[in-house]
Amino acid sequence: MTPVTGEPGPAAASLRVGGRDDDLDRRLDDELTAYNTAAAGGATPEPLSVRVTDEAGELLGGLTAWTWGTLCSVDMLWVRGDQRHAGWGSRLMRAAEDEALRRGCTDMIVSTYTFQAPGFYPRLGYRERARIQGVPGGHEDVYFHKRLGSAEV
Secondary structure: OEOOOOOOOOOOOOOOOOOHHHHHHHHHHHHHHHHHHHHOOOOOEEEEEEEOOOOOOOOEEEEEEEEEEEEEEEEEEEOOOHHHOHHHHHHHHHHHHHHHHHHOOOEEEEEEEEEOOOOOOOOOEEEEEEEEEEOOEEEEEEEEEEEEOOOOO
């Protein structure tokens, strides 16, 4: 990390800029989880994952997400190249939606870049809610939302 100098602040403080910092990641996660849990009436985030493997145990695809109260947010969805367009993405999403409903979720969110799968999520009933410019290559980050357990999106 590189110290940043010339900034106003407490004399005993040190501001450092750098790359990956696992200790900082853990501490921020702990601190923000505690703060958010208090603000959300005690609801705590819970991890959710869905994995699909072939008969040899090789990973074909997977999804990671979290649920927090009535919200489920998909972090990552990936299907191996030779298995794309075989329906695994839809099955992974539906399995995550089913588990989110089981956990009491009413809403699901996900984002994708314009070079990834922005046409995929509307086919599953997700509605585009926002686009953020500034992704390298002139692309955008596209945010989707779906109301679970109802026809309304």
